[in-house]
Amino acid sequence: MTASTVDGPIAGAVAEGTLPGRVWMYANYHCNIACVYCLTESGPRVAPRVLDAQAMLDVARQAAELGFTDLGVTGGEIFLRPEMPDLLAEISRHLPVIALTNATLFQRRLLDRIDVLAGLPVALQISLDRPDADANDAMRAPDNFAKVVAAIPELVARGISVRIATTVESIDDVELDRLCALHRGLGVPDEDHVIRPIVARGRAIDHGLGVGAVVTDLPAELTITADGAFWSPFGPTVHGGLLDTDLLITRTTAPLSVPAKALLRLVEGQPRGADSALNIR
């Protein structure tokens, strides 16, 4: 099913650009590392809040049926779930997928299993913040840089689409040039590199990091979690171990039309020109 074959208010709003086309899913909240700016305070010992595989498949199918055009999968570190490669392959049968990962778990066993994604419309978006290991790892985890620069060429060589996400408070031109040279050398072209600010939610608050963001600063991308549906993947954040609900839309996530229509009503209620200049994507 493609968007052009879908009717209905959501498909119309997506086609007009009133609603973003991507639906995000939080696969889980736990992570093997604990970055200082993590929106979800993820780490090895947090509640996993898993969105189970069937729920993710249902979201993917219904998103396509409603007229959304893309899917995103994020966490937590999604590859802590052993079934994730096969699950991403399955959901990509409905819509193209961007899957966010820290790329630190790509040892031989996972690399072998990730081969199922080769040639599929699944892009892995990998975090790489700085061109130097020390600066990068200070914000993320020891050996993070080394693991990431080792994993990217392995994935590219397997025919898996890779994007790079750089999350920084600021980066000067010289450092950015070196970072871009690095990702090009790893096989990732400029158009697959995104730079975004740290958002002052989650653990970033405790480290005095990030830009404050209100609802109009954040893309109105429908985001499904085990705890409900939220406005943007920057919505279902965790602070002090507690889930934020200020960007909660509905607790109902199935059928997906319930939160999708509520989101559309909220978007249509926004004053014109209220969208952000913060480039939070």
Added chain:
Amino acid sequence: MRALAEDHSDLDHHSDLLVGPDQAPLLARPYYASGDPGPIVAALAQVPELLETAMPFLGAALGPSGIDWRTKEIVIVRTSALAGCRYCVQAHTVVALDAGLSLDEVRALRTDIAVADAFTDPRELALLDWVDVVAGSGPVTDDARAAVRRRWAGHEVVELTALVGATLLLNRFATALALPTGPDTTARLATEGLS
């Protein structure tokens, strides 16, 4: 779909079940726009889609309508007293006084004194008989229905019966969740000698 953790009490901001203004979900924000929305809204805000459906219904059932304010408060206070709902009795004692009921009338509705010692209007007495039957757990007989129908029009009986039902819903909700009585209400009740 739920998180895997079995005990959720430490996973959300609302350990007391009430959503504060800084965590008000998007669909709930209009209810917080002019200050504290009260504990019923603050609890329902946990499930925004339920809040935005429930509030228009509750407003239509308990708020201004074709039936006068005094009559509606008679029904609400009496029903809440029979259901043993501390929160609703206290909140609507104040509203009933504002609606013009006397202290003795409110005491009678709260079952502190006999209804016959405070109410004399045959229409209101018929209504109170009906509320006692509807809010009770026993059968609703044809005789009881006929008695209220002699004093009240069909559409009034329907609306007042729905009001009993809506009040009972709130009574059980407020009691089960131990919703707190607001400080203004507590102070007014003390002033009136109706704590």
